[in-house]
Every structure is written in structure tokens, then in C-alpha cells.
Amino acid sequence: MSIEVKNLSFGYCDRLVLDGINFKAEENQLISILGPNGVGKSTLFHCILSLLKGYQGQVLLNGKDTRAMSIKEMAELVAFIPQSHYPSFNFSVFDMVLMGTTVQVSAFSKPGKKQVQLVEAALERLGISYLIDRGYTQISGGERQLVLLARALVQETRILILDEPTANLDYGNQIRVMTQIKSLAKEGYTIMQSTHNPDQTFLFSDIVMAMKDGKIVAYGVPGDIFTEELIRNLYAAEVKIQSLYEDKVRVCIPKCAI
Amino acid sequence: MNQTKKNNLIVLSLGIILIFSIIISFWIGRYPVYTKELLGILFSKIIPIDQFWTDTMETVLFNIRLPRIALACLVGCCLSGAGAAYQGVFQNPMAAPDILGASAGAAFGAALAILNYQSSYMITFSAFFFSLVTVALVYFVSKKAKGSGILGLILSGIMVSSLFSAGTSFIKLVADPNEQLPAITYWLMGSLSGTKNSDVSFVIIPMAIGVIPLLLLRWRMNVLTMGDDEARTMGVNSNQVRIIVIVCSTLITAASVSVSGMIGWVGLVIPHLARKLVGNNYNHLMPTSMLLGAIFLLIVDNVSKNLFSTEIPLGILTAFIGAPFFLYLITRKGDIY
Numbered sequence: 001m002s003i004e005v006k007n008l009s010f011g012y013c014d015r016l017v018l019d020g021i022n023f024k025a026e027e028n029q030l031i032s033i034l035g036p037n038g039v040g041k042s043t044l045f046h047c048i049l050s051l052l053k054g055y056q057g058q059v060l061l062n063g064k065d066t067r068a069m070s071i072k073e074m075a076e077l078v079a080f081i082p083q084s085h086y087p088s089f090n091f092s093v094f095d096m097v098l099m100g101t102t103v104q105v106s107a108f109s110k111p112g113k114k115q116v117q118l119v120e121a122a123l124e125r126l127g128i129s130y131l132i133d134r135g136y137t138q139i140s141g142g143e144r145q146l147v148l149l150a151r152a153l154v155q156e157t158r159i160l161i162l163d164e165p166t167a168n169l170d171y172g173n174q175i176r177v178m179t180q181i182k183s184l185a186k187e188g189y190t191i192m193q194s195t196h197n198p199d200q201t202f203l204f205s206d207i208v209m210a211m212k213d214g215k216i217v218a219y220g221v222p223g224d225i226f227t228e229e230l231i232r233n234l235y236a237a238e239v240k241i242q243s244l245y246e247d248k249v250r251v252c253i254p255k256c257a258i
Numbered sequence: 259m260n261q262t263k264k265n266n267l268i269v270l271s272l273g274i275i276l277i278f279s280i281i282i283s284f285w286i287g288r289y290p291v292y293t294k295e296l297l298g299i300l301f302s303k304i305i306p307i308d309q310f311w312t313d314t315m316e317t318v319l320f321n322i323r324l325p326r327i328a329l330a331c332l333v334g335c336c337l338s339g340a341g342a343a344y345q346g347v348f349q350n351p352m353a354a355p356d357i358l359g360a361s362a363g364a365a366f367g368a369a370l371a372i373l374n375y376q377s378s379y380m381i382t383f384s385a386f387f388f389s390l391v392t393v394a395l396v397y398f399v400s401k402k403a404k405g406s407g408i409l410g411l412i413l414s415g416i417m418v419s420s421l422f423s424a425g426t427s428f429i430k431l432v433a434d435p436n437e438q439l440p441a442i443t444y445w446l447m448g449s450l451s452g453t454k455n456s457d458v459s460f461v462i463i464p465m466a467i468g469v470i471p472l473l474l475l476r477w478r479m480n481v482l483t484m485g486d487d488e489a490r491t492m493g494v495n496s497n498q499v500r501i502i503v504i505v506c507s508t509l510i511t512a513a514s515v516s517v518s519g520m521i522g523w524v525g526l527v528i529p530h531l532a533r534k535l536v537g538n539n540y541n542h543l544m545p546t547s548m549l550l551g552a553i554f555l556l557i558v559d560n561v562s563k564n565l566f567s568t569e570i571p572l573g574i575l576t577a578f579i580g581a582p583f584f585l586y587l588i589t590r591k592g593d594i595y
Contacts, residue, residue, distance in 0.1 A: 051487050075493030082488055088349040089483050089538040092261065099481050103493030110477040110541055133261065155492065 001062050001077065001158035001190045002026050003048060008057035009214075010040075010047055017043045018055070019214035025192060025207070027158070030185040032201045033194045035211035036235055041194040044211075045161050048192075050074055061159065075103040079152035081162040084144040084169075090137040093147050097122060100151035115154070122150040126180055142173025149180060160184065162193040166200065178204045202226050202250045210234055226250055265542040268535055272549035276331070279556050283327045286560050289318045326453040327556065329461075333450070333518045334528075334555025335548040336465055336510035341525030342532065342547040343472050343507045346479040346540060347500045348408055355511040355525035357412060358504070362419035362426070363392025364515040369429040369442045378452075381445070382460060382516045389512035392422055397504075407486075448519035448573025450559055461513040468510035469548070471502055476540035479503065483538075521555070521573045523580025528554055530587055 008021040017040040025031050033041050046052040048059050050066050059066045061077050069077075079100070091099075101115035123129045126146050131139055136147060145165055152160055165181065166174040174197070182204050185191045195201055201208055202222045210218040210225065212234055218225040231239045231252060238255040285296050295311040299319055302309070337355050344353040356362065367388025371381040396411065396418045403410030426446075433439045481494045482503075489496040515521070528551045529543070535550075536542040555572075558579065562570045 046487075049487075049491055051490060071490055071495050072493045075491060078491070080488070080491035087484055088351060089346075089533075091480070091483075091538050094261075095480065095537075095539045099484065099492060102477065102481050105477070107478060108474040151492075 002060075003159060003190060003192065004058075004060040004063070005044075005048065006058040006060070008044070008047060008055055008059065010043055010052065010055040017214050018047065021057070021214075021216060023209060023216065023219060025190050027188050027190050028185055029206045030182060030191045030193070030204060031207045031209055032205040033192065033209045033211060034196075034198065034201055034234060035194075039211045040214050041211060042163060045080070045163060045192070045194070049078060049080055049161065072103055075155065075157075077157055078159040078161060079155040079157045081145075081148045081152050081160065081165060083164050083167055084141050084148060086137055090135045093123075093128075093131045093134050093136055093139070094119060096136045096147055097150045097154055100154040103155060118154040118156070119150070122153040125153065126150050140173070142169050142176060145169060145173070145177050146180070149177070153184075158189060160189055160191045162191065164194050164196065166195065166197065174200065198226070198231060198252045199250070222250075223247065261537070262542075265536040265539075265546075269542060269545050269549065272546060272553065276549055276553050276556075279553055280327055280331065283330075283556055283560055284319060284323055286564055287318070287323060288564075289314075291315050291319060321455065325455045325458050326450055326559065328458050329450055329453045329517060330556045330559040331552040332458070332461065332465055333514040333521065334524060334551035334553070336469065336514045336551075337521065337525040338528035338532070338551025338554075339469060339472055339544060339548040340507035340511045340514075342529035342540070342543055343479065343503050344525075345529055346483050347503045348412065349483055349485060350408075350412075351530070352526070353412075354522075355507065355514075356419070356522075358396050358415040358508060359392040359419040359422065360389045360508055360511040361515050361520055362422040364389035364512060365446055365520060366392075366422040366426045366429070368445050368516075368519070369426045369433075372438050372441050372445065373429050373433050379456065379460075382457065386460075386464075386512050386516035388422075389515060390508065392418060393504075393508045393512070444571065445519045446573075447571035448521040448576070449562075449569070449571040450518055451563065451569050453517070457517045461517050464509050464513040468506040468508075468513070471506045472510075473544055475499060475503060476544045479540040479544075480538075519571075519573060521576050523576045523584070524551055524555060527580045527584045527587070530584065534587065 003025040005021050005023055008018055009016065010018040021044065035041055043052065047055045066074065097119045098111050098115060101111045101118060104115060105111050123132060126149060128143060128146050128150065131143060131147065136144065162181065165177055169177060178200060181191060181193065185206065205222055207220065208222045208225055209216055210230055217233065218230055228239055228241050231237060239252045240255055240258060242251045242253060244251065284300070285291065285293065295315055298307055299311055299316055301307060340355040341353070344355060344357055345351055348357070364385040367384040368381050371384035376384065396414045399414040399418065400407065400410040403414060430439060430442055433442060478494055478499045481489045481492055482496055482499055486496040529547045532543055532546040532550050536546045558575050559572055562572050562575050
């Protein structure tokens with residue numbers, strides 16, 4: 001499954017948020033989007049997901065224009081994982097994950113045995129079976145993020161889009177969530193995520209896409225584009241980048257702290 | 259998974275409790291009908307039994323008690339079903355059936371009909387008509403409002419409601435203080451006294467049209483509580499489902515208030531009680547709310563007509579019971595909202 005974005009531009013009133021975005025994401029790729037707040041990362045996701053319609057340009061999923069696709073067809077191809085949140089009503093983790101299977105059942109019916117099995121398998125796969133009967137609003141932020149990931153898995157799509165999956169998570173949960181996401185990419189998913197953590201981006205991503213002022217300023221494998229200039233350009237922060245373990249890891253250190 | 263079995267059991271038990279409450283309600287009343295006669299009359303409708311009761315007893319049961327029992331159950335079921343549905347589609351636990359102005363419109367319609375010396379049938383019809391008109395107005399105003407669709411709907415609901423309330427107040431001001439004003443005031447308090455079989459036949463069709471889709475769409479309503487964007491990415495056409503749910507809920511709310519007047523709190527408190535019993539999954543929440551609403555209103559109506567020598571309007575009683583009970587629900591230990 002591929003995501004191809006061609007000449008995508010989007011503006012609110014007279015302010016251009018996305019300005020001529022072009023890229024193509026392939027299977028087995030985890031693409032991380034880096035960029036300062038308000039640069040249009042979420043807007044880009046909303047355009048790809050057809051939640052925003054008034055854009056110029058094209059979004060192609062597996063070569064097919066999303067403008068010609070129904071809500072159901074979209075949901076069969078792409079799953080979206082929002083930032084972990086508190087919904088208005090407390091659902092059990094089981095019900096929450098089961099909602100991901102909605103696209104597989106007709107409008108007037110509820111998910112059946114097959115969907116229940118999918119839910120159990122997804123929880124098992126992510127190692128959170130013990131949460132099944134807990135309330136979604138009563139578990140930790142990291143657990144909630146994994147539950148949302150499980151919900152996306154049972155949707156049985158091949159493309160995942162994650163909006164800052166590790167925001168507000170503690171260090172251990174960040175690693176757990178990212179490890180799961182990385183292993184999903186290895187299994188053949190096409191994954192796009194937005195993130196604010198440069199070190200993590202280098203460690204886990206196959207492709208890094210850096211955005212500034214609604215444009216892509218760098219695109220490529222982390223080893224090529226992950227430089228001090230890029231960080232300075234994106235975040236207006238002076239950093240020193242250290243390479244460790246034969247360049248398997250690169251660490252950003254703010255210069256003012258050294 | 260055990261939760262599902264437990265919830266099925268709860269729904270089943272509520273069904274049984276409702277049937278018992280209905281039978282007991284036939285028996286309670288000022289005109290004495292004894293158990294033997296009651297059972298005889300009821301069963302004579304199913305199997306042939308020689309009449310050993312008076313005709314008056316049969317008239318009391320079928321022309322006075324039956325319509326009132328039926329209406330109490332229907333109105334309770336519809337108001338709490340609509341409340342639960344509105345709470346879901348507006349992602350707002352404080353939503354009640356009158357959130358889009360259905361009650362304010364019905365009140366205005368009823369007051370207008372009473373002012374023009376209309377028959378009781380016309381009062382019901384006018385209340386129903388204005389209730390639907392008000393919600394339609396709210397909907398079209400909200401289409402013009404900027405920003406979030408849900409917030410726009412709620413805000414225009416509040417505004418249009420207060421406009422119609424002002425209209426009702428004006429009608430009360432100009433109404434004849436000897437006959438019309440008490441009639442309007444009594445209607446506004448909400449009551450099921452004087453219910454006729456024709457009232458039941460007036461509301462039963464709109465209620466059926468509204469309730470069935472609400473029951474069918476209950477899984478989609480779960481997904482809708484996640485918010486529009488998330489629901490869409492899970493394959494639910496949120497705008498379409500929301501509109502269907504709003505139209506159905508409005509229809510049953512309008513039908514209810516047009517025959518019962520203002521009966522507050524049922525649509526807010528009963529869904530919350532149902533949430534405590536079976537959780538937030540609409541699969542069980544919707545039937546539980548509807549059954550609980552029917553049981554609750556039937557019992558309260560029995561109290562309202564039998565507790566004192568003069569009847570207390572139902573709306574006053576539901577508020578007296580509803581408000582403290584809601585306070586108990588939200589302050590109870592061990593729950594997280």
C-alpha cells in the first residue's frame with residue numbers, strides 16, 4: 001500500500017498552511033514527520049484522511065484518488081490513531097478496540113464473533129490482554145495509546161497514520177509504543193507519524209520528513225538528513241549532534257546545556 | 259465478556275419488572291378492582307372466560323387505566339431513550355431531550371392552542387407541530403453558525419428555546435386568567451391525567467418510527483461518541499448518523515411532550531442510571547434506558563395519582579425525585595465520570 005501526495009496545498013482563509021507538498025510513502029516504511037508546532041503536520045494528516053476536503057492537489061492511496069473514495073472505502077485502507085485522549089464516556093477497553101471493526105459490519109448490526117477474535121488477537125499482540133475489562137479512561141496514557149493502536153489493528157488496514165503517538169507518554173511508554181510501531185512497519189504496514197522527538201525519530205524511522213512553513217525542507221533516510229543545520233532550521237535551536245555505536249544512534253544535545 | 263452476559267440479564271430483568279409494574283398499575287386506583295376480577299378481565303382478552311365482573315370495571319380498566327399506563331410507559335421510554343441518544347451524538351453527558359428546543363416549542367404550541375380555545379386533540383397536535391418546527395428552526399440556524407457543528411446546534415438550541423419560552427410567557431400574559439391561564443400552567447407542569455385512548459393512537463406511530471432506528475443504530479452511536487473525525491476514520495458517516503439520530507430523538511420527544519406536557523429530568527437522570535447499571539455501550543444502554551424510563555414514569559405516575567386526594571402533576575414529582583437522585587449519582591463514591 002502506498003500513500004502518494006502530489007502538489008498538495010491547503011489554506012485557512014488567506015493563510016497557506018500546506019504549500020506544494022509532494023512525497024510518496026511505501027510499504028514497510030515508517031515515515032516520521034518532524035517540524036515545529038503549527039507547521040501543518042495535523043493538517044496534512046487530515047487532508048490525507050479526507051477529513052479536510054478543500055485542498056488543492058491530489059492524495060493517492062495505492063494509486064487511487066481519495067476524492068473518489070467513500071468513507072467506508074477510506075476506512076478499509078487507512079486507520080488513524082489520534083493522540084491518546086479522554087472521550088466523554090468511559091468505555092471498556094474491549095468495547096473501545098471493538099469499535100475499530102465497525103467498518104466490517106453493516107450499518108444496523110454490531111460486530112460479531114469474528115470481530116471479537118480480532119480484538120483478542122490484537123490485544124494479545126500488543127501485550128495488553130490484561131486490560132480487556134478495564135475502563136479506557138482509568139488506564140495510563142501509555143496503555144491508552146496501545147489500546148488505540150489495537151483499535152487501528154483490528155480495522156485491518158495496511159496504512160496507519162499516527163498523530164504524535166508518544167506525546168505525553170513517560171520514557172518507558174514512549175519506547176514500548178515506538179517498538180510496537182516499528183515492528184508493525186516491518187510486517188508490511190505503511191506508517192506515517194508526527195513527532196517532536198528528534199532522537200527517537202533517528203532511532204526508529206525509515207524515512208524522516210522535515211516540514212517548515214508548510215513546505216517539506218528535507219526528506220530522506222535519517223542518516224542523510226539528520227544534521228545540526230536541520231534542527232537549527234526547524235526549531236531555531238542550537239544543538240550538537242553526537243553519533244554513538246557506529247552511528248546507530250544520534251543524540252541531540254542543546255548547546256546551551258553543554 | 260461476562261459483562262455482556264450480566265448486561266443481557268439486566269435488560270431481561272427490567273423487561274420482567276416492567277410487565278409486573280404494568281399489571282400492578284392496572285390494580286391501583288381510586289375505583290376498586292379486585293385481583294380476581296382484574297385477572298379475569300385481562301385474561302378474557304386472550305382466552306374466553308364468562309363475565310363475572312361489572313361493565314364499569316372493564317370500562318375503568320380499558321378506557322381509563324390502560325391508556326394512562328400505556329402512555330406513561332411510552333413517554334418514559336421515549337424521553338429517556340432520546341436523552342441517551344442526544345448524550346451520545348453531542349458527546350455531552352448533560353444533554354437532555356429538550357436540548358434542541360423540543361419542549362419549549364411544544365409548550366408554545368400548547369399555550370397557543372389553549373389561547374384559541376382549541377379542543378384537547380388540537381392542543382396535542384399544536385404542541386407536536388411546534389415542537390418539530392422549533393427543532394427544525396434550530397437546525398437551520400445552526401447550519402448558518404460558524405465553527406463547530408455541535409456547539410452551533412447547542413447554542414442555537416438554547417437561543418431558539420428562550421425565544422419560544424418568551425412567546426409562551428407572552429401568551430400567558432394575554433390569556434384569560436380565569437380559564438386559560440390555569441389550563442396553560444397546568445399543561446406546562448406536565449401530567450398524564452385525563453389520558454384517552456386517542457392520545458395513545460396519536461403518538462404511537464411517531465414513537466415507533468423514532469424508536470426503531472435508535473435501537474438499530476446503537477453500535478454506530480458508540481463510535482460517534484469518539485467525535486466526528488475519529489468516527490469517520492473508522493468508517494462511520496458521522497453527519498448522516500447524527501442527523502438520523504437527531505431526527506428520531508426529536509420525533510419521539512415531540513410526541514411525548516405533546517401528550518404529557520413538560521416532564522423534566524427523566525431524559526437526563528434515567529440514562530445516567532442506566533449508564534451506572536450497564537456501562538456506556540449503547541448496545542445495552544439504549545434498551546436499558548428505555549425500559550428504566552418506562553418503569554420509572556409508570557411508578558411515578560401511580561404515585562402522582564394516588565398519593566394525595568388531589569393529583570400532583572407528574573412534572574413536579576419527576577423534578578422532586580430526579581434532582582436529588584442525580585446529585586446522589588454524581589457524588590456517590592467509587593465512580594469516575
